[in-house]
Each structure stands twice: as C-alpha cells, then as structure tokens.
Amino acid sequence: MISRIVIEDLALRRGERLLFEHLAFTVSPGETVALTGRNGAGKTSLLRAVAGLLRPVAGRVTFEGVEPEAAAGALHLLGHLDGLKGGRTAWEELRFAALWSGGTEDGARAAAATLELDRLLALEVRKLSAGQRRRLALARLLAAPRPLWLLDEPLAPLDSVWRVRMGELMVAHTAGGGMILAAVHDPLPLPSRGVEVGA
Amino acid sequence: MISRIVIEDLALRRGERLLFEHLAFTVSPGETVALTGRNGAGKTSLLRAVAGLLRPVAGRVTFEGVEPEAAAGALHLLGHLDGLKGGRTAWEELRFAALWSGGTEDGARAAAATLELDRLLALEVRKLSAGQRRRLALARLLAAPRPLWLLDEPLAPLDSVWRVRMGELMVAHTAGGGMILAAVHDPLPLPSRGVEVGA
Amino acid sequence: MLSFLANPDRFMAFSRWAAPMFGVMAAGLMAVGLWLGFAAPEDYQQGDTVRMMFIHVPASWLALFVYLCLGVASFLSLVFRHALADAAAKAAAPLGAVFTALALITGSLWGKPMWGTWWVWDARLTSVLVLFLFYLGYIALRAAMDDETKGGRAAAILALVGLVNLPIVKFSVDWWNSLHQGASVFRAEGPAMTNDYLIPLLLMGLGYMAAFGSLWLVRIRAEVWRRKATVLALKAAEA
C-alpha cells in the first residue's frame, strides 16, 4: 500500500516555458487535494507528472511504500482526453479498461450499475451525451480499485444530481484509504485541502 | 435581422428514444436563455436542432425575419466538440473560422486580443490547456458577428476570472441585439431566462 | 576525451581553436593528396577515370563515418540527455547527407564509363541510397516537430535504428554479388593497391576527415550559440 505521496521542489517545463518551480505538498491516505489555478497554470501538467508521464525538470514525486516501477499500477488518471473510442460500445470500453487496469468483468459490471450506466452500455460511445460519457469515464475508476485517483475537472459535465452522487463516491473512496488529487475550477462537493498551482 | 426565434411544439428523437415533446419557447433579441436539464435530457440535441443539423420528429424552429435558407448564416454553434484541429496553430484555426463565417482577418485579430490569446496564437492547438482552448473556441464567436449564439456549457473549463470576463462579453452581445441560447449545468454569470429540457 | 568535452564551457574553449586548425589541416592534406593523385600514373584498365577514386572513395568512407558519429551522439543524448550530444547529432546530419550525396553522385559519374550505366539496383548502391534516406529522415523528423527536445529525441531513436544499415553498406559487396568492387584498402589481408594510388587516397581520406571535423565543430558551436540566444530571448519576453 502507498503510505504517502510526496511532491518535493517540483518544477515543470512545457516547450520553452517554465510553468512553476519549488512546488511541494503531500497527499496522505484518506485525503482529497483540490488543485486550483488560472487557466494554463499547469494543473493538467502536474497531474501528468504525478502519473509519471511527464518528466519534471527539477524535484521529484515519490510514492512512499511502493516500488517506483509499481507506481503506475497504483493510480488512475482521468484527463481532459478520456481515452474513449467513439466507435466502440460503452461496455466494450468499460470492460477493457477494467481488465487492463487489473480489475474484473464483474467489477466493471458493478461499476456500471453504481453509475447507472446499464441502459447505455450497448450504445456506441459517440452517441452518449457529455455527462453520460463522463460517467462512463468515471466508472473506470470504480471498475478496478487503485488507491490514487488523478482527476482533471472530473465533475464539470455532470448535472447537479450526479455531482452530489459522485461526491459521495469520492468520499467513500477516501474513507477506504484512497487518495484523490483533482484539478478543479469549482469547489468539490466534499471536504478537501486546496493547493494552488502557479500562483 | 432576426426579429425572434420561435420554437413550437418541438419533439426530438435519438435512436429509438423520444427525448422530449411539446417543447415551446421563444428567444427575442437581447435575451439570454439558459437550457437546463439532467444529463441526457436532450440539451445538446436541442441546440443542434435549432442550428438545423438535426431534424425534429414534430414541431418546428422558425427564425422570424430571415429566409429559412439564411438561418444557418445567422448563428454560431459551439458544441462539446469544438471543431479545432490539434495539429494546426491557434491562429490558423481562428483565421479560418472568421473568414468562413463571414468575418475578416482583422476581426479575428481583434477577437484574439479581446480574449488575450495573442501570446498563444503561434502554438499548435493540441498544446493549449483546456481553458485556453475553450477561449480560442469562444474567440470565433467574436471574430465574425452573427446574431444568435448556441453554446453548449461554454464556461465549464474557464477559470473564475475568465468566467466573469466571458459573462461581460455575453452581456455586450445581447445588449447589441444578439441572442444567446446556452446549455448549462451551472448558472450563467449574467441575467438569463431558464428553460428546462425533458423535465 | 568525450567526458572532457562533455562540459559545454570546455568544449567551447577547445573548439574555438580546434575548428580553424582542422580547417587548415584539411586544406593542406587535400591539396597534397590531389597533387599526388594527378601525378599518379594512369591505370592500365581505367585510364584517366581512375582519378575519380580520390574523390569518390573518401566521400564514401565519410558517409559511413559520419553516420557512426551521428549514432554515437544520438545514443549519448538519449541515454544521458546531454544537450551537447544532441547539438552534435543535429550538426552532423546535414554534413553526412552531403558526403553521402557526393558518394552517390561521384559513384554514378564513375559508373558510366566503368560499368556502362549510371545506376544499377544492386545491394551496395541501394544500401547507400538507403543511408542517404536515413539522413534525410533524421533531418525531416527533427524539422517537423515544434518542440525541439521532442523532435531531437524522436530523431535520435531513428538514428539508432538506422545503425543497422551501416554493416549492410559495408559488407553488401561480400554478401551479395555486386558490380561494385570489394574492399581493397581496409581489409584483413592489408591493402591491395600500389602506393602510387594508396598514398594520395589516404591523404585525401585524412583531408576529408579533417574537413568534416572542422565543419562539425563550427556547426556545433553555432547550435550552442543559437540555443543560448533563444533562452535569452525567452527571458527577455517573460520579463
């Protein structure tokens, strides 16, 4: 299990521009951290750096309690691009994501039920409405249990009812020892600690 | 000039499902209408029907004061899909959209200045952050003046500063006789009339 | 040597005098080589056209050698992320392309009188053309990426992949029967050529090598300066 995620003295560069330097904070099990900042501050870049997809120019991200190689297997990343193929059905995509991330088909089915996607599973992804599509993407988090969730504006396209439901699911995840690092422009519907990027 | 947009007894179907029927409302110059409704209620579909891209199963959409064929030339549609090509630069995309919608290159430049995109115009679209990309899409509305704006969750990826700025720009548009029909989950930062879809 | 030059400041100090020195050496060696080459007796089979050798053969050697340099520099820049290695790779590619083009052109000029044709699709000639395409691919890939570090890394991967082509070029004449003759200088049994030809050929080879060294250093220096300038311009823009 991850005992803590430590971000120390982090600096990121995109192209020629330095986004931020000397960023430091930690995320402990049970915690939700909300990343805020202006557009283009580097929230998305930070999430990708934590996921290990982006190499920082200085500083480091440490997953305490797991081998560095196993870090990728301990997290879910849900970005602006949700990696869903318009031409495949919702169930094909959810099932693949579950099995690929170490979950099971039953887990995928349970996640679909929790997010009330059952009726939509046979539809092609391109036919889903924006909110339904986001729910499908969020179902992947539940389909394969991993301790760290990296979320990029996860609730924006959801309606008010689903924002509340999703807030409850996030609380349940952290209550079970999970961690959440979410980039947001609106406050999250659950207790969270704020970290401002690129201030 | 459009004197009014009248939606009468409208019914839309997607696949086998009837989304809603008997929907009726009007939009007059200077008005902002906020469409609300659950995910999958049919807000996006309604916007596409008003734009003439989707054929209703019953009822009609009338643009009073313009020929039916000219209706498409009187509106901007900004959907979930923003029609921006990741591999082209922001300026190439903005310039094309302006000229294609009947605007001018100067108009495009002015719009970019208003939305503070100047520094980003040389970047490829895929490198923009989510909020920057949305600002680029919004700049297209200003680059070619058209009376009706059909917007699908226009402000979601913007930071708080830009939400306020965009609200001011929308107020300016309606003050000049424009009309706005926007699908939203969060209240708009300007006075608007609400219409609930699929209640 | 490599680790000594890996320090950018030391490299700049070294290349400052090394580049012109190599240039002078190149001019001297090539002048003597050409003089001796033209003074050498005519070949009893080839007649005067044998003098093409002094241009063609060193260009072909360099085409291979520069690719090797490109490969090594690319490896260093990929593994150690060393900016200077990346600059060296970038600087080497167009030079290599020029040498390869020279080998192709002089070879085919020589082929007309010798083989009666400008070009045949045999293994040696084709593999050199492939080498040329690798150089072009490297240059094009670098140029097509907006992001310089990304373009550099993608191109470095390509350069490493292209290394497999080097032994094919070198040994193509042994592995397939080819119009082109086999190695006659660098071979296990020692050179098979009279000193009349061998000495000017080796002088020309050294001259080409020195010319490459000089141009390479100059180009690396220019690249280093260009990068410094962009960094400064960016700082100025942000301030």
Place this chain on the structure above:
Amino acid sequence: MRPLVTLLGRELALAWSRGGGPLPALAFYAGMATLLPFAVGPEPERLAAVAPGFAWLALALASLLSLERLFERDFEDGTLDLLALGPAPLEAVCAIKCLAQWLAAGLPLAFAAPLAAIALGAPVPVAPLVFLCALIGGLAFAFVGGLGAALALGSRRGGLLIAIIVLPLFAPPVIFGGGALTQLAAGLPWTSGLALLAGWTAAAVALSPLAMAAACRNAVD
C-alpha cells in the same frame, strides 16, 4: 466565393500535412521504382514492358488506400458541423475537399508517375500518356474515394464498407487507362481509352458531390 477559396486553402494545408505534400508521392514512386526490379527481377526489357502499367496501378492503389479517411477526422472533431453551418452548400464543401486532396496528393503523384515509368525503362514516348492518365484518373479517384469515405462515416466497419463501395467504382477508370496504355505500347490507337477515362472522370466530378453531401448530412444528423 471568398469563403470557398479560404476553405480550399485550409483543406490544401491539411491534405498537404496529412499526406505530406509532394514528397511522399515522390518517395512512394521512388520506393516503388527501387523495389520493383528486386521483386520481379532486373531484366530491362521485362521491366520496361510493365513499367507504365505498374505506375498507373500504383497510383490507383495509393489513392484507394489514402483517400479512405477524408471525412472521418472532420466528423469526429466537430469540424463537419462548422462546415455545414457555413455560407456555402455542403455539396460545394465536399467538392472542394476532394479537389484539395487531388491538388495536394494526386497532382504530385501525376507528375511522379511518368518519371517512375521512365526510371524503370519505359520508352519515353509513353510518358505523356502516363501523365495524362494519372492526371485525369487521379481526379476520378479523389472524388470516388471521397464518396466512399463520406458513406462510411459513423458506421462501424468503415474500412470494409469503403472497399465494397469504392472498388467497383475504381475498376472502370483503371481499366480504361490501362487499356489506353497497352494500346499505345502495341502501336494501336489509344484515344478512345483516354476519352472513356475522361468521361468517367467528368461524371464522377459532377455527381459524387451530391451523394457526398447527402451522406455527410445523414452522418451529422
């Protein structure tokens, strides 16, 4: 007119970067000319005999395989909506897209085809006819290929559909052009083959935009 010119510019730029402009066409033919002798053996007279036909065939294949996805990108990223709401009818938009594709990819291929044929040893007098066939035929391939791409929009199994739809439409021009080339090689009159090819191309250019626009409207709906 003005917006259509802008659109043509944009589509040219996109097709150019998608296909890479004239260089891949040249590289494609260079590769072909390089590899053909290895594949069929280097005897010059055998090569010379097949060279013009092969150049023509390669053109058809290249168009078939590269045109497939002409509309798909625009459909998936929402650009098709933007184009449908523009000042020009969708028929014109579709025609412009195909035209741009031809200008950016077909035209360079048409220039490269006779060069490849000559490099392979085809008699020089054949070259102009290869060029003409490639020029005219390429236009037909672009429009017919665009039609297949538009029809397959939004369907699963797009590739399969395109193949089934487009191949029968590709066969006649290929046969007309090939006929003209063999006739010329045999010293027989070849104008009728070329005329048939031109007729087919004219029909394709005139009719397929209508079908393309209908298919796009259907996909956007």
Place this chain on the structure above:
Amino acid sequence: MRPLVTLLGRELALAWSRGGGPLPALAFYAGMATLLPFAVGPEPERLAAVAPGFAWLALALASLLSLERLFERDFEDGTLDLLALGPAPLEAVCAIKCLAQWLAAGLPLAFAAPLAAIALGAPVPVAPLVFLCALIGGLAFAFVGGLGAALALGSRRGGLLIAIIVLPLFAPPVIFGGGALTQLAAGLPWTSGLALLAGWTAAAVALSPLAMAAACRNAVD
C-alpha cells in the same frame, strides 16, 4: 499475461474495423489481378513471369499505406496514456498493437497474395513461396511501419515523415523476398533469400518495439 490478451482482443477488433477485415485485402488483390493484364498486356508468359513479384510488392505497398496511422488515434484521444499506465511495459503494448495489425490485415493479405499470383498465371509451385514471403514479410512490414508511425507522432507532416522513415526499412525485406522469388523462378536455390527475410523479420520484431516504446514515451511526455 491476462491484460495483454485483453489488449490483443481489443486491438484486433479495432484493426479489423479500421481495415475492414479480410475483404478489402481480397478486393485489393482482385483489383490488382484484374488490372495487371491491362497494364502489362495479356501475353501469358510475360504476366506469369512478373506475377509473383507483383503480388509481393503490392503487399509491401499496401502495408506502407495502411500502417501509417497505427498510433495516431490513440495519441489524440488519450488512449495512449491509458496504455502507458497499464500493467504491461509499453514495449509489449507496442508489439501487441503491431501483432494485431498483422493478424487483422497482414494475414488475410498473405492468404490472398498466392491466389492473386496464380490467377495471373504464375506457376503453382511458386505459390507456397509467395505465401511464405507474404506471411513473414508482412510481419516485418507491420513492425517497421509501426515504428514509423510512432516516430512521427505529434509532428506536422506526418505522412511525409512516415514515408521517408519507413522506406529505407522496407527496402531490405522487399529485396530479400524478391530475390528468393526470382531465384525460384530461375530454378536456382532460393532458401538463402527466405532465410535473410526471416532474419530481418526476427530483428524487426525483436528490436522495433524498443524503439516504438521510446518514441511513444517521447510523444506522451
């Protein structure tokens, strides 16, 4: 292993619907076999001589043009991130993608190639060698093509680049396979050509995943 099998299933389904399964391959060869007599002239012995080589070269060209976009979709829609964060190393992911592409497109082509050669009048004993070359060579084309596609990710002028990158890597296998075919036709021993082809394929399959994964990591960064 389990996730990789799932991935293979998904990639197969995607490649199948992208390429349309075996039908386009068959149609492609059917078109070629129909056209070739027109292009080369119908004399049987001339046709028979070039038939196997044509079948082989057409395979290479088809692979060249259809493999181009193997990674681009996944890069643009974020799937590549998902794959990079999975349980398997990116090298294995890349290898699986190429393998799926080969199974879905290369394998049907390999079955179609000897049929096309025979239809064109190639002697039946050549068919097994055409099949073997297509089978083995197709695998090399899939992996090398994937490498080109991965290197060109995120660049402008993708098509151009892929052509330039991939052509030099395609040349050797085409030469080896073509050599084996001409040797066989001439009644000479042909195993060395096939062995070289197999060796090249083995090297491509073993090494290109490393380069592909490095290229993907670079693009995602």
